[in-house]
Amino acid sequence: MTANKLVLFDLDGTLVKAGGSGRLALNTAIAELYGAKNICSRISVMGKTDVENFTSAARLASGKKPCAEVFRQVEQRYLKHLPGEVRQAVKGGRYELIKGIKGFLSALENAGVPYGLGTGNVKAGAYIKLEPSGLSEKFVFGGFGGDGMHRAQVLRAAVKRAEKHLKTSFKPSQVYIIGDTENDVFAAVENGYHSAVVTSGFGDEKTLLKAGPELMESDYSDLYPWLLWLGVKQDPKGVERGSYICPDTPIDHVFYSRTGIDAMSLRVGIKSLRKKKKADAKLAR
Numbered sequence: 001m002t003a004n005k006l007v008l009f010d011l012d013g014t015l016v017k018a019g020g021s022g023r024l025a026l027n028t029a030i031a032e033l034y035g036a037k038n039i040c041s042r043i044s045v046m047g048k049t050d051v052e053n054f055t056s057a058a059r060l061a062s063g064k065k066p067c068a069e070v071f072r073q074v075e076q077r078y079l080k081h082l083p084g085e086v087r088q089a090v091k092g093g094r095y096e097l098i099k100g101i102k103g104f105l106s107a108l109e110n111a112g113v114p115y116g117l118g119t120g121n122v123k124a125g126a127y128i129k130l131e132p133s134g135l136s137e138k139f140v141f142g143g144f145g146g147d148g149m150h151r152a153q154v155l156r157a158a159v160k161r162a163e164k165h166l167k168t169s170f171k172p173s174q175v176y177i178i179g180d181t182e183n184d185v186f187a188a189v190e191n192g193y194h195s196a197v198v199t200s201g202f203g204d205e206k207t208l209l210k211a212g213p214e215l216m217e218s219d220y221s222d223l224y225p226w227l228l229w230l231g232v233k234q235d236p237k238g239v240e241r242g243s244y245i246c247p248d249t250p251i252d253h254v255f256y257s258r259t260g261i262d263a264m265s266l267r268v269g270i271k272s273l274r275k276k277k278k279a280d281a282k283l284a285r
């Protein structure tokens with residue numbers, strides 16, 4: 001069967017929470033090189049690529065733009081300290097899988113939907129962070145921090161690798177990005193890909209809502225909205241009645257599909273939908 005859709009997962013806060021191990025490893029790398037302590041408390045690392053994080057950490061600590069050699073040193077030291085930090089996170093109970101992720105991956109496999117990584121982590125770092133989850137061997141292709149300074153480039157690289165691996169090609173409308181911060185959404189939108197987020201990662205719920213993902217769920221414990229979003233499952237109401245309200249956009253259709261509003265009572269349905277939209281917009285302010 002030729003795959004007609006592709007799912008790409010961000011890593012931190014989307015598949016696992018590695019207990020701040022990346023931040024701690026970068027802190028140590030920078031402290032060793034420049035003596036600057038706790039550098040990550042002074043830069044924003046969430047939802048950024050490692051290239052961005054290594055660059056801004058080194059720039060802040062040294063006062064100048066890091067050259068390729070400096071960048072290589074930061075990366076080398078980061079990767080040296082990361083396994084120990086991940087081990088500490090596991091030992092300290094700070095390492096966790098996002099709820100329902102194993103079941104979601106199995107559901108994708110059963111539905112014949114291929115999936116890979118679309119993460120800001122450099123490749124070696126990504127697999128070090130994934131290792132304790134038991135999920136690493138499930139991810140055979142992906143886009144990584146080393147593929148570019150910006151997340152949108154990382155995602156394009158991931159799609160290219162997926163195409164090569166699966167010997168097929170994907171239109172942007174067949175690519176589904178799952179993340180946990182607004183940067184995941186922006187990078188997906190920039191490429192014309194679909195986007196969804198989990199709110200149990202590192203993103204702020206209001207900021208996420210403002211970014212406008214097509215689907216927003218706390219985690220993967222309820223697979224129904226995810227499979228509906230991916231078009232793997234059909235909405236039984238829509239199929240039965242053939243008149244499910246598709247509100248203003250297909251995005252709204254997925255986002256509000258779980259309200260149970262349908263065309264059985266069209267006038268009331270639209271009224272309640274508008275009310276819900278208003279309430280959501282208020283929450284986003």
Ligand SMILES: [Mg+2]
Pocket residue numbers: 010011012013014047179180181201202
């Ligand atoms: Mg993330």
